Amino acid sequence: MFPLLILGLAACKPPPEQRQFMPQASAAHGKAVIERVGCGSCHLIPGVRWPQGKVGPALDGLAQRALIAGKLPNEPDVLAAYIRNAPALVPGSGMPAMPVSEAEARDIAAYLYEQGAK
Numbered sequence: 001m002f003p004l005l006i007l008g009l010a011a012c013k014p015p016p017e018q019r020q021f022m023p024q025a026s027a028a029h030g031k032a033v034i035e036r037v038g039c040g041s042c043h044l045i046p047g048v049r050w051p052q053g054k055v056g057p058a059l060d061g062l063a064q065r066a067l068i069a070g071k072l073p074n075e076p077d078v079l080a081a082y083i084r085n086a087p088a089l090v091p092g093s094g095m096p097a098m099p100v101s102e103a104e105a106r107d108i109a110a111y112l113y114e115q116g117a118k
Contacts, residue, residue: 020063022076022110025103030111033104042095046115056095063113069093079112080105 031047034040040048044058065074069090072078078089083105086095100108 020074020076020113022106022113025106025110027107027111027114029104030107030109033100033108034111037098037100039098039108045112047111059112060115062115069095076106076109076113079109083108 034045034048038051039045040051040053042053042056044052044054044060046060062074068074068079068082069086071090072082080102082089082095083098084100084102085097086093087097098105
């Protein structure tokens with residue numbers, strides 16, 4: 001039974017470094033966008049000192065999570081799309097659509113994955 005349990009756990013979640021590669025994204029720019037649009041007003045975000053909101057979930061350890069918003073696979077393009085327009089992907093989500101471009105959303109995702117992997 002023990003080998004089956006290990007096999008089952010391994011099948012649930014591939015290694016983060018293979019799933020969360022964000023080619024041509026800038027984590028440093030992602031942090032600047034996070035600060036500009038105020039993501040910290042709702043979320044506690046590693047590396048962002050202020051504000052440190054608690055309305056939304058803390059985003060530390062994001063790279064290790066299997067799901068986004070408890071419903072979507074934690075994959076780079078899905079996270080970027082969720083950042084731009086969460087209500088379109090998860091109707092009823094408390095997170096609003098954010099005023100960021102597709103490239104900025106990818107940069108934010110790169111930053112969150114980079115911070116979450118530490």
